[in-house]
Amino acid sequence: MKYVILVSHGKFADGLANALGMLAGQRKDLLSCGLEDGKSADEFAEAFKDVISNVNTDDEILLLGDLIGGSPLTTACNVINEKGLTEQTRVIGGMNLPLALTALLMKDAMSLDDAKDGVLSEAQGALKEFLLAVEDDEDEEV
Template sequence: MKYIVLVSHGMMAPGLHNALSMIVGENRKDILSTSLENGMGADVYTENVRKCISCITPEDEILLLGDLIGGSPLTIASNVIAEAGLLPNTVIIGGMNLPLALNAALMKDAVDLKDMPDMMMPEAKDGIAEFKVDVVEEDDDI
């Protein structure tokens, strides 16, 4: 199975997981998440990551999405995945957003894991844009 694992500071990963559930379906066993909450120690977060990925076997693949490249959640999750011997079948991307995660969820079974970053990142980048609304002035001369 190919898993998407979301990690973040605060509640971003669980919130993104919730948003994905609304769009791609609830109770997806292939989408997992955990987060480093305010005041949580690295040891507790490390254990949470271990529990989060405990269902993943060496035959599975992982797309690990984190909020910040070099941030503690992504770095620790990468280390836990390495310790579990799962790193060879893992692709890691930092800077996750909803378009990236949604694209991953929709295309993960149709695209080779190693090709996913090149396929997903342009759409994720295009998802960041200013949303302009034209304001129409109402005529008060009625």
């Protein structure tokens, strides 16, 4: 199975997983784990080990984290390495809803590397400014 695994500071990963469930349905290939306020990296590592306990060397992983270099992502990478899953894992930092949704929906249609490249391309294209229309009050009569 190909998994999308979300990690973050706080409840961001779990909230994003909840939003993805609303858009893509509840799925067994989507996992999430957050570093709760006041918890240590070691406590996060134990929680992450529990989350990925059913992932094995026959599986592939797209690991999405909120921040490159942040404790959740680096700790998750260490746990993945300890479990012998590094070769079949691709890691992306800076996750958001469009990126995670694209990863979840396209991961099974292509190789892991192609999925990673597609996700990055799609996420970069999804960032746009939303311009608000301003009404011209001068045209209105009082």
